[in-house]
Amino acid sequence: MCIRVIGAAGNQRYARIGDVIVAVIKDALPQMPLERSEVIRAVIVRTCKEFKCEDGIIIRYDDNAAVIIDQKGNPKGTRVFGAIAEELRELNFTKIVSLAPETLFIFSFI
Amino acid sequence: MRGAALQGPGLARAPPAAVPLHPRPRRAGFGGHHHHRGAPLRSDLLLLLQQPTAVPLRARSPPSSSASSNVNPDTGEGADELLDDLLQEHGEVVYSAGGAGSLASEADEDAECLSLAVSLAKVASEVKAADIRVLFVKPIVYWTEFFIILTAFSNAQIEAISSKMRDIGEQQFSRVASGDTKPNSWTLLDFGDVVVHIFLPPQREFYNLEEFYGNATTIELPFETQLQ
Numbered sequence: 001m002c003i004r005v006i007g008a009a010g011n012q013r014y015a016r017i018g019d020v021i022v023a024v025i026k027d028a029l030p031q032m033p034l035e036r037s038e039v040i041r042a043v044i045v046r047t048c049k050e051f052k053c054e055d056g057i058i059i060r061y062d063d064n065a066a067v068i069i070d071q072k073g074n075p076k077g078t079r080v081f082g083a084i085a086e087e088l089r090e091l092n093f094t095k096i097v098s099l100a101p102e103t104l105f106i107f108s109f110i
Numbered sequence: 111m112r113g114a115a116l117q118g119p120g121l122a123r124a125p126p127a128a129v130p131l132h133p134r135p136r137r138a139g140f141g142g143h144h145h146h147r148g149a150p151l152r153s154d155l156l157l158l159l160q161q162p163t164a165v166p167l168r169a170r171s172p173p174s175s176s177a178s179s180n181v182n183p184d185t186g187e188g189a190d191e192l193l194d195d196l197l198q199e200h201g202e203v204v205y206s207a208g209g210a211g212s213l214a215s216e217a218d219e220d221a222e223c224l225s226l227a228v229s230l231a232k233v234a235s236e237v238k239a240a241d242i243r244v245l246f247v248k249p250i251v252y253w254t255e256f257f258i259i260l261t262a263f264s265n266a267q268i269e270a271i272s273s274k275m276r277d278i279g280e281q282q283f284s285r286v287a288s289g290d291t292k293p294n295s296w297t298l299l300d301f302g303d304v305v306v307h308i309f310l311p312p313q314r315e316f317y318n319l320e321e322f323y324g325n326a327t328t329i330e331l332p333f334e335t336q337l338q
Contacts (some may be wrong), residue, residue: 025255072294074296103253
């Protein structure tokens with residue numbers, strides 16, 4: 001669950017794709033390195049709310065997803081699942097993009 | 111249902127008659143924009159493409175992009191080979207949007223990226239980085255062409271490697287790197303077509319990028335033998 005959006009203006013209520021958030025773990029699988037009620041940082045990679053690129057393209061996923069990172073910005077896990085948008089590369093999250101099995105090339109198939 | 115039913119769902123399997131085929135030039139990678147010249151030519155292409163492939167093609171909704179999306183990517187190389195054969199037998203290029211020029215310029219860009227990658231790797235070996243690998247990931251990943259993965263042993267070494275790489279990129283190839291400015295256990299330098307990953311030894315084993323990109327071809331570096 002999100003507690004705070006890092007670097008957000010005072011009147012920004014919600015986090016978007018590419019924002020770093022402070023979150024608390026509400027539910028965890030057993031025998032994992034992270035447990036319930038741990039406070040972590042994460043990067044939002046997918047949102048159900050549509051994300052508007054600067055050139056007018058709108059992208060919307062079917063789920064909300066984030067990748068847990070540490071204080072320095074390195075992902076805590078070794079792999080990520082699902083599609084990742086190319087915008088993260090411009091926001092200096094190329095590490096997550098390089099771990100992604102599938103990246104979305106937004107400027108095609110139109 | 112048959113893919114891209116331009117003429118409605120009644121387009122069933124048609125015999126491969128001596129239909130004069132006017133194929134489009136093959137799509138060059140992603141984002142190819144295709145000109146469409148009216149329905150009859152597209153249907154010819156469809157007829158000839160649909161018949162031999164026994165695997166059903168999935169229907170794609172926007173008909174305007176159907177000419178390029180007829181080949182279902184899931185069917186893979188089998189459909190491609192059949193299409194290639196057919197095009198060689200019956201093919202005739204009607205309109206080519208400068209296709210030959212783009213191939214040559216692509217090769218030039220590839221050569222430039224390769225030289226950038228090799229010179230960055232050379233710089234890294236001068237600073238005594240360990241286990242330098244250059245992977246050609248262009249067929250796997252579209253957003254970059256080369257990965258350079260190397261191991262450094264201290265923050266000072268990482269700092270030295272990254273500053274030298276940035277200098278080389280700016281002076282020789284006029285490319286500015288984005289990425290990590292401060293050394294990190296996984297430091298990343300992004301030169302656009304070449305992405306450099308600098309790991310500390312435990313992180314390299316933890317993330318294991320070589321396994322993830324195991325399908326990429328490794329580029330042999332000429333100076334590696336000199337180190338050993």
